[in-house]
Amino acid sequence: MKKVLVLGGAGYIGSHAVAHLIESGRDVVVVDNLLTGHIEAVHSDATFYEGDIRDKEFLSHVFEQEKIEQVVHFAASSLVGESVENPLKYFNNNVYGMLTLLEVMHEFDVKEIVFSSTAATYGEPEETPISETAPTNPKNPYGESKLMMEKMMKWCDNAYDMKYVSLRYFNVAGAMPDATIGEAHQPETHLLPIILQVVLHQRDKLHIFGDDYPTPDGTCIRDYVHVLDLVDAHILALDYLEKNEESQIINLGSSHGFSVKELLDEAIRVTGQDIKYDVSPRRAGDPAILVASNDKAKKVLGWNPVHTDIETIISTAWKWHSTHPNGYEKEVR
Ligand SMILES: NC(=O)c1ccc[n+]([C@@H]2O[C@H](COP(=O)([O-])OP(=O)(O)OC[C@H]3O[C@@H](n4cnc5c(N)ncnc54)[C@H](O)[C@@H]3O)[C@@H](O)[C@H]2O)c1
Numbered sequence: 001m002k003k004v005l006v007l008g009g010a011g012y013i014g015s016h017a018v019a020h021l022i023e024s025g026r027d028v029v030v031v032d033n034l035l036t037g038h039i040e041a042v043h044s045d046a047t048f049y050e051g052d053i054r055d056k057e058f059l060s061h062v063f064e065q066e067k068i069e070q071v072v073h074f075a076a077s078s079l080v081g082e083s084v085e086n087p088l089k090y091f092n093n094n095v096y097g098m099l100t101l102l103e104v105m106h107e108f109d110v111k112e113i114v115f116s117s118t119a120a121t122y123g124e125p126e127e128t129p130i131s132e133t134a135p136t137n138p139k140n141p142y143g144e145s146k147l148m149m150e151k152m153m154k155w156c157d158n159a160y161d162m163k164y165v166s167l168r169y170f171n172v173a174g175a176m177p178d179a180t181i182g183e184a185h186q187p188e189t190h191l192l193p194i195i196l197q198v199v200l201h202q203r204d205k206l207h208i209f210g211d212d213y214p215t216p217d218g219t220c221i222r223d224y225v226h227v228l229d230l231v232d233a234h235i236l237a238l239d240y241l242e243k244n245e246e247s248q249i250i251n252l253g254s255s256h257g258f259s260v261k262e263l264l265d266e267a268i269r270v271t272g273q274d275i276k277y278d279v280s281p282r283r284a285g286d287p288a289i290l291v292a293s294n295d296k297a298k299k300v301l302g303w304n305p306v307h308t309d310i311e312t313i314i315s316t317a318w319k320w321h322s323t324h325p326n327g328y329e330k331e332v333r
Pocket residue numbers: 007008009010011012013014031032033034035036037038051052053054073074075076077078093097116117118119168169170171172173
């Protein structure tokens with residue numbers, strides 16, 4: 001198996017991927033600037049470098065030192081709402097970050113990359129579930145930046161034979177079932193952790209962003225995929241790149257949609273607690289419905305998601321949040 005560099009391996013999804021890659025017997029190197037990630041989340045068997053992927057000298061040093069053979073790229077800014085308010089942050093961190101990475105990969109003749117893309121590349125879909133052939137019309141700068149990054153990889157494949165698997169994630173949720181690692185963002189903006197923070201009395205209530213969308217209960221519908229199923233697909237994608245010559249764009253979702261209100265009701269059931277909410281204005285940049293077709297992931301990668309029911313997703317997240325109410329920070333007395 002090839003030596004893997006994981007960019008953003010101290011983040012929520014990256015840390016679960018690193019643990020899984022190490023379990024699979026791989027030699028793993030992690031680069032992260034710890035801006036939203038946590039050193040405590042990085043598996044102790046991984047070699048860790050603190051630094052920014054936009055720093056070409058630093059990144060070249062890591063490639064030189066570690067003889068990297070494959071790359072998994074999670075390092076990005078990824079908040080839909082923030083990207084609408086501050087698009088330049090997204091073009092700088094995401095697009096410039098990708099440019100630097102591809103330059104260094106080209107310089108060191110590294111030809112295989114698995115990339116964290118997003119359902120936000122589609123924008124408001126014309127059809128549900130969304131397949132990979134659907135048109136891409138991002139509704140926010142975050143999705144636009146990820147689409148630009150995909151196109152950069154496409155042209156590098158064309159010119160330098162650099163092969164990629166771009167994985168378009170839908171809404172990632174859940175945590176390691178033993179609650180050793182989980183989601184810890186500061187500030188938190190994602191729906192499920194926010195709901196669970198209300199249960200933990202860290203927030204007064206959930207603000208539901210809009211109940212006038214064209215959906216059965218008026219709230220937005222999303223496709224929640226368990227982080228462990230998601231990281232499984234990354235291992236399959238690395239294996240795919242070792243054996244195949246064709247780059248791929250592949251959706252990763254459960255193929256089931258839940259509205260904000262439905263997720264809230266499920267969380268009330270799983271935690272056994274009442275959860276207060278109000279209805280607030282819509283958040284800019286939010287499409288009404290995002291649900292994946294995951295047929296291609298199953299066919300091309302042989303993906304077999306197993307933590308698919310919403311109860312498992314919520315209960316693993318709840319176990320993490322209830323045992324780590326302050327994330328990776330030590331308890332303050
Ligand atoms: N969470 C989701 O539901 C979701 C959905 C679709 C796509 N994604 C994508 O998955 C990836 C990981 O998401 P996450 O939720 O784990 O986010 P995260 O913020 O927890 O992780 C990102 C990690 O990358 C690091 N990082 C960011 N910019 C960097 C830079 N310039 N140099 C070095 N390190 C840098 C951060 O410190 C952090 O550890 C992102 O690319 C995101 O766009 C996430």
